[in-house]
Amino acid sequence: MNKINILIIAFFTVITACTNDFEETNTNPNTTNVGQIKASGMFEPLLYNGANFWLNYTWYWNNELVQFTAFTGGTTRQEHRYFISDANWQSVWNAYSRYGNNVTHMYDLSIDQKDRSLEAISMTLKVLYMSNLTDMFGDVPYSEAFTARKPNGTTKPQFESQKEVYEQMFADLNTANDIYATNPVFVKPALDGMYGGSMDKWRKFNNSLYLRLLMRVSGRPEMNAQAKISEVINSPSVYPIFTSNADNATVIFSGNDPYRSQFADTNEGTFTSSGRKLTEQLIKMTVLKGINDEQVFVDPRLPIIGKKNPSLSTNPNNLWKGTIAGVSEQNQSDADRGSSWLNTAVLARVDAPGTFMDFAEIQFILAEAALKGWIAGGDTQAKQFYENAVKASVEKWGAYGQFSETAVVISEADITELLQSDLASWDKATNKAELIGNQKYLALFWIGMEAYHEYRRTGFPELTIGDGAIYNDYILPTRFAYPTTTLATNSNNVQEAIGRMGPNTMKTPVWWSKQAIAGN
Known part of the structure; x- marks a missing residue:
């Protein structure tokens, strides 16, 4: 298992532990055999820590980039001036990849353990995390990502075009929607701090995420997003979506360890x-x-x-x-x-x-x-x-x-x-x-x-x-650049992606963006 983890880190610079806040057997595969890990044991850290990850990134990155906030209390943080370094690119790449890796692992376990509810949830969460990785960097691995632990896996995954990544994400969301429709049993509802194990709620989230991503690529006619949006809206029994704030994909923290907000111990x-x-x-x-x-x-x-x-x-x-x-x-x-x-x-x-x-x-x-x-x-x-x-x-x-x-x-x-x-x-x-x-x-x-x-x-x-x-x-x-570690460990595939996209800088627009579509 140690050798597998070293390979994973080498190609994707991924930390395989889900969190330091939950039980070690759920978060450190080095201490246990893969067969001893339950998919349900990975779900809770992925959900709660994922929500805290979202909170941290909105505060640290999003708010500074889109001018909700600006760090003007000194010069230790200058993201609002676009002082963003290779170390930052590496950190962001690692973070989304870590969640993509762990949720893929949960998916594999759910298949082995015949847990259909977590099979569907795994696909929804994988798309949630991986859509953000591709939207931050552009072309990324998807079909071959996080396969190093498998017999025919690779430590140097192919980087697919953003169009190909989106097509695969749409396929995963549609597959998950079909599984949710069978109303599989979520065995431990208490683990689910967002929907209490309700497959109906998870299905609405899955299809709402589908709408979000369809709109994201709607400027690219080859994605046929407009027709697909119409199909979702006109088929509520097939594609149920959010109908009120009661459906919001919101993770509730109790305030008790380890279920605490990212900023629980942060002073003003x-x-x-x-x-x-x-x-x-x-x-x-x-x-x-x-x-x-x-x-x-x-x-x-x-x-x-x-x-x-x-x-x-x-x-x-x-x-x-x-x-x-x-x-x-x-x-x-x-x-x-x-x-x-x-x-x-x-x-x-x-x-x-x-x-x-x-x-x-x-x-x-x-x-x-x-x-x-x-x-x-x-x-x-x-x-x-x-x-x-x-x-x-x-x-x-x-x-x-x-x-x-x-x-x-x-x-x-x-x-x-x-x-x-x-x-x-x-x-x-x-x-x-x-x-x-x-x-x-x-x-x-x-x-x-x-x-x-x-x-x-x-x-x-x-x-x-x-x-x-x-x-x-x-x-x-307009994007974050590929970090030097990724360039060094998977050079051929990264260079192919750069050849498709343009220079590996923060001025190269991602494929679905208004700037890329306008060609300026």
Whole structure:
């Protein structure tokens, strides 16, 4: 087993342990024979640690790249200036690969142990993790990935084109959907902190993930995504999807070890005030100003996800203020002064949940599809889906308002006011696609890397690149580059992928992106 793990690390630089927080026999294959591991023993770490992984990446990477936050408390972190190194690429590659490897192992065990419920769940989770790997890097191994432990496996897997990877992910999701439809028994429901072992709920998540990824590649006509989206929407008995916030793919942490949020032991300084501040970009999309620059309306979600800077010396008028993403070092102090923080009391509590996907995202997908004529209903139906999406997002965050230092209660009137405001009104918007993109961006706050992926797909919202974003020539990273270890250990296959994609830099767009499709 040690030799197998060395080979796995050599080709994919993957750590095979699921976690340090759960029982060793479930997380360190070196201490036990493969046959002694139960698929159910791998499920719980993959779910809970996966949710914490999602939380960490949304805080550390996504928020900085898409200008929800900017680390302007010093120069130790400069991701918002696009100072991203090979070590960062390696870390991100390893993280997604680790989960892909472990969930593939769980799948193999579920087949051997004839556990149909975990067979389907394994495929759903594999697509969840691997879709993020390909969306971060472009072409990646899929069919040959993580096969080194098998008799005919390889330590040098072929890198497949993103088109091929997506086709295989779609096939896996459809296979999983068929298995869920047989209603297999989830043997230990208590292990499932997301759906309590409900195959109906997992099936909805699987098919909602399918919709997400179909929309991701919808700009590529060869994927026939528009027809497939229509098929999903018009076949609810075959493809059930999220129908309310009750279906959200949200992992619930009890707050007791080891079921604790990623940020359970994080103080306010480490989490936000000494580093990550809310940005001008986020504030201008959630705060309406009057003719004298007074703040006349605030998106009701903002006081739940954020907190005004409490210092009267730096924020004497008690306003929502954002720092500048990508600000130069010399202007950093001025930009940072009085800037608002993340709401630690809400986001970093011990039992704060982690969300992979929610109902609001599905409604935004349907709004876009209706607006573009891919599904029936036209502008009228698009408006309804859009308003459903905004309402669902506000209601989701409204449920967390009770945890703020000063409790925030959101009423139906507050939601109506938002939907009638210049921030979110369908009828007032001259560019409906941009409105959907902008509000979807806000709704994707705190959901993994989704806002970053969607920005590259749609170009929304319009982001302003700061004058300090010098490390990628003032270009928001369009992908992460393959790390040098991967280049060294699987050179031929990596070089073939680079030949298809373009230079191995953060300026080469991924295949499904708006930039790649436009050819500029």
